[in-house]
Amino acid sequence: MIETKNLLLGASRGGDIDGLYAFLGDRQAMRYTHVDPSYAACRKRILVHEWFRRRDGFVPWVIRQKSDHQIVGWGGIYTDPFDPGWGPEIGYYFHPDVWGRGFGGELVTTALWQAEHQYALPELTAFAHPENIPSRRLLEKYGFAMCDFVKSMNRYRFKRVF
Numbered sequence: 001m002i003e004t005k006n007l008l009l010g011a012s013r014g015g016d017i018d019g020l021y022a023f024l025g026d027r028q029a030m031r032y033t034h035v036d037p038s039y040a041a042c043r044k045r046i047l048v049h050e051w052f053r054r055r056d057g058f059v060p061w062v063i064r065q066k067s068d069h070q071i072v073g074w075g076g077i078y079t080d081p082f083d084p085g086w087g088p089e090i091g092y093y094f095h096p097d098v099w100g101r102g103f104g105g106e107l108v109t110t111a112l113w114q115a116e117h118q119y120a121l122p123e124l125t126a127f128a129h130p131e132n133i134p135s136r137r138l139l140e141k142y143g144f145a146m147c148d149f150v151k152s153m154n155r156y157r158f159k160r161v162f
Helices: 013-022 041-058 103-118 133-141
Strands: 005-012 061-065 071-078 089-094 125-127 147-148 154-160
Touching: 005 071, 013 041, 013 061, 013 071, 041 071, 041 125, 061 103, 071 103, 089 103, 103 125, 103 133, 125 133, 133 147, 133 154
Parallel strands: 089 125
Antiparallel strands: 005 061, 061 071, 071 089, 125 154, 147 154
């Protein structure tokens, strides 16, 4: 478990799927990214990512509020098993109840430190939907530069070099 000012970041456990599906399966909350169409699809995505932890050492963390241990997000460094070829990425998905509270910055700061110091990654990629201005601003604030637009994904691709 990694602790930040307001968050606890850790590996997912079987009992976390309900809390994660509450927002990963919400079409409105996930309108700028992938939405899990069913509980089973969410469970599969989480479990496949966890399997990649053995290979890569990193996958998205379950993000909990430190104050009450409630699941409020999922994110961090990962190599996407469902859309391979982009290399290590950073991604973040939060429950709408905590949008605007600075949790994204806490997560990105921690993930960047780990990418550089623990995993010695040369760079990270990130993606943001054109209409997701807060996500684009967050990436730019933490040193990501927009590289191009990936038409097939309808996303801007960002890169941060260490």
